[in-house]
Each structure stands twice: as structure tokens, then as C-alpha cells.
Amino acid sequence: METETSMDIMVFDTVTETFRWMRSSGQLGYQVSLWEMDNKLASCSTNDAIIEIWMMQDYEAEAWALKYRINLLAMKTLPQFEYVSKMALLNQRELLIYCHTASECPDFMLHCDTDGKFLGYVEIKEGKYSVYFTSQYFQESILPLPFCEMQEEGGVDKEPPFFIGL
Template sequence: MAEATRPRSKLLNRGLPDEIVIWEILLRLPPESVLRCRAVCRAWRLATSTRDFLLAHHRRQPSLPIICGYGDRRNILVLDHRATDGQLQRVARLDNTFYPKASFDGLLILSKYDMNGALVFSVSYRSSVLVRDGLHWYSVEQRQPILVFDTTSELFRHMCAPVVSIKSYIFEMDGTLGIYSRDNAMGNVDIWVLQNYEGEVWDCKYRVKLPMVDISGQLGLSIDYWAVKAMLVDSDVLLMVMYGQCVCYVDTDGKLIASFRRNRQPLHDCQGWLKQSLVQHTFFTALKGYSVNSWPFV
């Protein structure tokens, strides 16, 4: 961020310049810690409440995979494999009639069903990703072209997709598109990468043999069915494998590198990502009867 856009403030710490305290220390804290720091003093509260600071802080936040935990209530969780503790962090606790469908700028889009199964509110069942100023949708169940909405021209168009099996998903991969598909019977995951965006040229870059024996041995379970999600983490492609109450990370060499467990609650991948934000969305406060943490969020 340009120096000219940074607000001048009073000395926050006698031993450190304001620029270091605000833009090198407070900016690097997780959202919960930033909120707690506001209680330290009025100067810190003002410094961490400016729009420039909040936008810069949001840009530093990682995009974390969203996971659903099932039980008496539906827990919306995110997984940060880099955290030293509490890797599965709860974002919201919902009525079981709600299900997350998408996320953007810290907002969750939910679908809701009544007790008779009638759809009340929903968004597309396709997986989607934002790349190159375009929102890309890809059919999970059918072999169809990729649907693209150009956010600049506000026009729709189609892109070709690789010939893959059903149950394939699209994801963002270092500024371009990736599509991955799984073969439950063989335990394989194919990952395709769009090598040339303008030419719509795809390449099958990885074929990963999942270490199901290692995973089942470590978890002490016999795994018959599993869910998987491909993701880019710190410039490395990883696979998140889910079964029951457990989540595992596997690299493209098929090596198990980490595992997490949430006891007493089955987990399910929601095919979404959450990037936390402290930036206030003005349209919420404009809603009639708006209140924070009201039903159905508890």
C-alpha cells in the first residue's frame, strides 16, 4: 500500500515507529487478535479501524477451505493447516436446514430448505471460481463447457473443459484454472491445469495415487468412501481428503503430510473457501431489523 494512503497517528509505542506497529505488526495479526488489540488503547482502536488498514488486512488473509460438521446443529468450520492449535475453527453454528453454497469477501451464501424439503433459497449447484475478472462455473455432475461471466463487460460466454469423469470440480490455481476429478475405485485423483487461458489449452499435470493404506492405518479406520478437494497452499498443490471425522492433507507425490480430527462430529467438504474480513459491509446495517449474531447464527 502506498505510503501516502496511510493515516498519520500519534505514537503508539515509545520504542517503535507508528509505521512498524501498524503496518508490520498489527496488520499481520489474525482477525480475532486485531479485535482484542482495539481494547488496549484508543490509539490502537483508531489505527485498526481505518478502511485502508482493514482492506490491507483482508488482502493478507488466507483463503481457507470450508467444512461442514453435522450433528444437532450444523457447524461451519474452516481448516488452517498452518495453525499450531485449533486447526478446525468454527465460523458459525446454524440450524440444520442451512447449507453453505459460496463465499465472497468474508460473506457466506447459504441455501435453506424447509422441513418438507422445499427449496427456500439457493444458488447454483455448480462449483465456481473467480479468475481474471471472470466468474467461472463448472457442472459437477455433467460434462459441459465452463460458463464464464465477465465482471468487466458483464457478458456470459463458454470455455472448453478437458474430457474428465463426472464428479469433477473447478478451482483456482496460481492465477489460472484447475479441474480435478476422482476415481474412488482406484483411489486416483487427476488434476488438470489450464496452460493457456486465451487458447483454452488444458494439460493433465498430476495423477495422484492416494495413500489410502497409510490414511486408514493412521486413523484406525476402514475407508470405503472418501471426499477430496484440490487446493493451492503456499504455491504447492495439495489434496484434502475427508472421511468421517477426519481430514488429511496429501501432496502430489501421494504422501500423507498431515491429518486432523473433530471428535464426535462427521465432517463434509462444502466445496467453498472463506477469506475472513473485518471490513464492514454497509448493506447489512441498511437491512430492516438487522442485528449481529441473531438467529439463525448462534
């Protein structure tokens, strides 16, 4: 597949089970992440100390709207940092942001909400901690699993189905 512009993103249509190119929000910064927020595609980007979260409004028209703009410099208790390298979404309304500082200072993990409210930070001392971000997260399944099914009356001593054959 050829991309039409450097700002296109590849998306997977779960209905037709096909990949296609889609126009991005057009506001791409140094660090860009794609998330799911409120059951919609969201694009999060950073430019210096500003984080913008754009949400897809219309998939067919490929229309995006700016949902949140967070100014990290407005957080008075935040240590100085050089750049943001990683971000993760928590609970649909909170962000974890990995901030890099000058070489003599420890990096830190910032915790804030999507309205820019400072919730805290943790210093990450070099050689003591490792921080890894992943785009995967746990989600409750609506599919019944055999080992979660209710046992019938008197079935307390019965082997669970995943032990059969051992």
C-alpha cells in the same frame, strides 16, 4: 444459455464481464471441483482412488494440461475408504480430502500435497464433528480501507472514520 456438451463449463470473463461456455478438461470423474491455482483455472476430479488436477494452458484455445495425478492407494498409512466426497485446495500446493469409510468406521480428513506426499489425517467421529467445505477463501486486499490508514501526528485520540455519526 445452451451447453453444447455435458462436459462444458460456464465461465465468467472478468475483462468483458460476460458469461460463456468453455470446454472442460474432458476428464471428469465422480467428484469435480473448479479452483484457481497459480492464477489459472484448474479442474480437480476423482475416479475411485485417483485424483487428477488439470490446469488451463490457453484460455482462447480452451486447452487443458494434466498437472498432477495423485494415487491415494499409494499412501501406505492411509485407512481404507469407500469414496472421496469433497476436496479443498490449501496454499496452492496442499489438499484436504474428505474420505468416506464403511459405516462402522469413522470417516477421515486426509491432508496431502499435490505430489501425493502423505501429510496426515484426522478421524471424523460421527456426531462429534461437522465438516463443511466452501469455495470461498480469504485473500489479502490491495484496496486501502479507512480504518487501516495511518493516523496523522497527534491523531491518537481521534475517532476512527467508521465511528463518526454514532
